[in-house]
Amino acid sequence: MVHLSNREREVIKRVGRNMTSKDIAIELKISPRTVHACLENIYFKLNVSGYGARMRAYNEAVKLNLID
Secondary structure, eight states: OOOOOHHHHHHHHHHHTTOOHHHHHHHHTOOHHHHHHHHHHHHHHHTOOSTTHHHHHHHHHHHTTOOO
């Protein structure tokens, strides 16, 4: 069973809204490095990598009901 932290869920929801990492950082009032770290954790947990990993991770999170 995959578990995303609250912060990871906040980040991946914004990925689904096609926000850039910079925009996510600004909206969540966190550093871009924190956004990057969250995305890396999400990719690892959902076993996605490579080109297009952001949207594949978002789609997988939706499929697994990890986000609303």
